Amino acid sequence: MNEMEYKDFYNRVGERNGWDFSKVKCRVLGEAADLYKEVRKVCSRFNLLLDIGTGGGEAILGLHDAALLVVGIDQSDGMIATAQRNLERLQASNVRFMQMNAEQLAFPKAFFQIVTCRHSPFNVEEIARVLSPGGIFLTQQVSEGDKLNITQSFSRGQHDGKSDGTLRDQYVRELTTAGFTDVRVRNYNTTEYYQTAEDLIFLLKHTPIIPDFGIDAADFIKLQSFIEANKSEKGIRTNAARFIITARKRT
Template sequence: MDYEQLISEALEAPLAGWDFAPLLGRVVEDPLPWDYKRLLLSRLPHAASLLDLGTGGGEFLSGLGPLPPRTAATEGYPPNLPLARRRLEPLGIEVTAVGGDDVLPFPDNSFALVASRHESYDPSEIRRVLTSDGLFITQQVGGQNLDEVNQALGAPPPLAPRDWDLARAGAALAEAGLTVTWSQEAQVRTMFHDVGALVLFLRIVAWQVPDFDVDRYARRLRVLHEQMERGGVLTAHAHRFILLAAPNDRMAHHSQVR
């Protein structure tokens, strides 16, 4: 496929929630050394309530089950809210909008399990809404995520703080009154196989290259396209970390990962 066609298709593709299906086989990420979904699923049977932060269009949450009797979700990106509500409300899941301050519109001690996959959070708010025997599980995108993409385009760094990593996240949670009971961090290879996939990815993950525009980066994109046409790939490294944290008064047996 030629450059213009790849770019055109990438720009015309509809964006809905966090749907990465069109990138299957075109953006290939090596597996992480942990399985966020498995870790979360293993804890659902023991939780009376669940809060999913940054649910997107509800794609991930709707695929879990059975869910706790009370399950709620938040979403901060306005276009995703109607998508999430259409998908989740028929399942009995309330979907609530949140603002950029990450203040959660729920009473104290509301949830036994709070989950955040790639969503920002306020540690003090997590501690506030968790029950005394609750658990917080989060997988985060680190501050050095896919640096090679920005370098290949000659673009400024992503919006996330460069020092956003496991150590910083753990320290902030400790300050809020939570103890990290298990954690891991990794950088895994991510390969972009065509320039259209790269453009579509940057439309979905808009904070990776904050000023992205195909005209602004046309020269670099064409160079990448020519390299990919000759069988090359753009290889970058995804920076991820995961942690489980519990209120300081939680019983010690919850520190084991099952």
């Protein structure tokens, strides 16, 4: 997808579903990346927390009790609409959702003590600007080796032509150049077993793993071949490759 196609896809998914995959039945073997578990470890009840690319707010709403104020932003009005509906159900008074581009954060300098970003692009210089001295940035991103057997079966994927570790190393360089210290990286690669073909189809239709999945009828022929080659009594096997970076703004 080009940038405009991705934005359109992202907005449609946001209105329909957000990033809610709770109905997808998937068995995970190994330690999975969990950004917001790491956030809870470092966040104080006196902190102001910004979540970039918050989607439908499904994850960050689970941290409403960990900070004084939680602000979730997303470029998609569809995602923010879903986030607002989720917030209304939870009725957390210290959470705000705003439509905003991560390239231009409309907040004062050094406003937040914690900034997070999961599976979304971010601007390191903008994060450094809105993060207070000594504040912590945490991000979880999808590695190029994610869903490797699927992308090989379809001969296309969201990271076409990029070797594993490219995005991770880019972000580490950018954070170091921007003056962040104590930059730490942790890599994860778990085995996943999707329980039914419907679970796998839902994933592919609601993520950019295979760009434009399902538009061409041939995709379902490839999918059937993939399932036949990778199914077992545990489910349909693939992998989830992620990395988490934590970094502290220099005091």
